[in-house]
Amino acid sequence: MHSDHPFLLTEESFRLLYLSLAKRLYRLCHYYLRDEEEAREIVQEVFRSFWERRADLRLSGPPEAYLIQSTKNLINRHFRDKSTHQAHLNEAAALRPVSEETTEQMVLFSQLSARIAELVGALPGLTAHVFRLSREQGLGNREIAVRLDISEKAVEYHLTKSLAHLRRNLE
Template structure:
């Protein structure tokens, strides 16, 4: 004779009824989970968690529907929880991955900028002294052609010539960068 009460009155779980419930419904719970998950090992863990929770809550739990419906609902909720946690985990990994890529890109850009800066400084050092002086005053100090001409006591046309010469030299020696 069954130790389970009918669906109309609440079911209290005892050790004997738990064993009976497990024997009657573990396959059904497994099938519900397996149909959605497809991984036998993961599904076994889920079934174990469902029945473990049922046993741990046996004193406060009152099942007012059929035990089978309760367990099927628990299995569906467990599957939903699995997919929700999997989605959260995936989003977390994507976020971490994008932060890592950003950090790598930042580092890569810093290295490239430093390398370009060193190459540029080296190329500027190789310019003739007057050309170098005019170019630095223009690009590094931000002086106008008129101010440079006044400082160096040369014509504005000569300043333009030196800047053009410097830019041509840099463009020729740094073809991968547009100046």
Template sequence: MRNDYTTDISTIKIDEDSFVDIYNLYWEKVFSVCYANLGDEEPAKGMVQEIFKSLWERKDQLEITQSVERYLLRSAKLKVFEYIRNKKIREQHHESIAARQVQAVNYTENEVMLSSLSDRLRSLIETLPGQCRKVFRMSREDGLSNKEIASALFISERAVEYHITKAVTSLKSRLTEYSF
């Protein structure tokens, strides 16, 4: 004879037979709650199994103050909420990983472009006339002022300005021809 599982479970000793009865009576309702909230059959089935597995594993420690049905349906709702929360956390984690990968790809791409541009710029500087190249390097690479360059090369500051302007104009026009 089957027990009435709509009463307080604390009066019911869950053994293998009563567990089978409870499972057969309520698994469809538990599944319905899970499926209705998720719309996905596989996770809903897994949740049903987890709920009944937990019921069996904790049968000796459980103190349920409501009917078995209410306990199981509440467990199903909590399991669904937990699944949705964890799914959102996983999605955020995946989005974060994807964003970092895009940044890494962009960083790598930028490094390659910078290296290529630097190589191109070095080769263009090498094509500048001798004095113009020397003045440009002293200004841009060594960080010297026009006055210091003029003093070091024994030329006027006006000549230094002329060479820098000539170098920058030449490099700009030749770099704009260079496509990425």
């Protein structure tokens, strides 16, 4: 998009260019971004950059084509930056040590665990045993059935009974 001839831009021609093109560029941005504020910011950035670089610009085509391409480039940069930012957030979350958990979260977890243990302890013996084998030891229904010499349907019954008891009492 460069030529040997400088692009001469007066304040009046810039104002007319802005008035004729800003809404079109905004619609283009909004179509891709679905965010009014981001769309406005990109359009402002395109025109600001165009004005600041006016003395150095060497356009081979109409300024409208240059501004449209600049807008598309900023939209692409927006998505690239957003993607990079999200990747950094995901990486930081994955690397966050467990020790960063707040004291309040640990206290609430401890209280909830104690309450669940209390509620499981109040269940009839076999129902509590089935629940512990399933949730605390991670055994499947078939494994529990074989270990306790009961049917899988009985295991399902005891799990359903224990989960209903917990739901009722934890609300």
